[in-house]
Amino acid sequence: MSTDPVKLLVFVGTEGIYHDHEGQGRFLTELLNKEAQIQADFSRDYAIMADGLQAYDATLFCTDVGNLTQDQEQGLLAFIENGGGFFGLHTADASFRDNAGYHQMLNGFFDGHSPYMDFTVTIVDASDPIAAGLEDFAVTDELHYLKHDPSRSHHIMEAYDPGRDETHVMAYRHTHGQGRVFFFALGHDQAVLDNPSFQEVVRRGALWVGKHL
Numbered sequence: 031m032s033t034d035p036v037k038l039l040v041f042v043g044t045e046g047i048y049h050d051h052e053g054q055g056r057f058l059t060e061l062l063n064k065e066a067q068i069q070a071d072f073s074r075d076y077a078i079m080a081d082g083l084q085a086y087d088a089t090l091f092c093t094d095v096g097n098l099t100q101d102q103e104q105g106l107l108a109f110i111e112n113g114g115g116f117f118g119l120h121t122a123d124a125s126f127r128d129n130a131g132y133h134q135m136l137n138g139f140f141d142g143h144s145p146y147m148d149f150t151v152t153i154v155d156a157s158d159p160i161a162a163g164l165e166d167f168a169v170t171d172e173l174h175y176l177k178h179d180p181s182r183s184h185h186i187m188e189a190y191d192p193g194r195d196e197t198h199v200m201a202y203r204h205t206h207g208q209g210r211v212f213f214f215a216l217g218h219d220q221a222v223l224d225n226p227s228f229q230e231v232v233r234r235g236a237l238w239v240g241k242h243l
Contacts, residue, residue, distance in 0.1 A: 088115030115239025
């Protein structure tokens with residue numbers, strides 16, 4: 031495991047209108063740069079996907095809707111298959127809906143969400159490095175529903191939606207080629223971004239996809 035910091039690209043390429051992705055992306059970049067093991071850059075430049083990711087160990091997507099060109103999607107997927115890390119946050123599951131390769135890599139496709147509400151995130155694998163030592167935590171957020179193959183990913187956290195009487199995965203990880211993929215479904219607005227447990231999961235998720243955890 032390298033002792034150099036994880037070089038992380040926080041990517042905010044979004045056409046969504048329901049979130050302050052740029053503000054959130056800049057907040058997360060600043061937050062992650064407080065971690066000595068992470069060196070984070072912020073970008074909204076889609077061109078990086080095609081030919082600029084080789085400068086990084088991993089990328090965190092704070093995105094919604096949008097479209098990746100063939101070259102951009104192929105560049106991103108090749109980056110991950112060759113060992114790069116991918117961290118999808120919140121509406122990363124609702125991004126690039128016509129890009130099948132992207133969603134196959136993510137193993138998640140947005141399938142609606144609960145009302146904005148209070149709920150509890152439950153740790154389902156306390157031995158996982160992303161969750162070790164964490165306790166269940168309360169948040170105010172949207173509870174996302176996913177089209178997702180649970181056999182392909184390791185589930186770390188989940189949440190119960192009383193409106194549907196259903197439990198849904200909130201955090202999972204898997205590998206794609208030689209790269210690591212982590213998805214964390216929280217992140218609607220600043221209220222949850224300020225949550226200390228959310229921030230710790232984001233920090234650990236970035237370290238894990240960057241192969242520093």
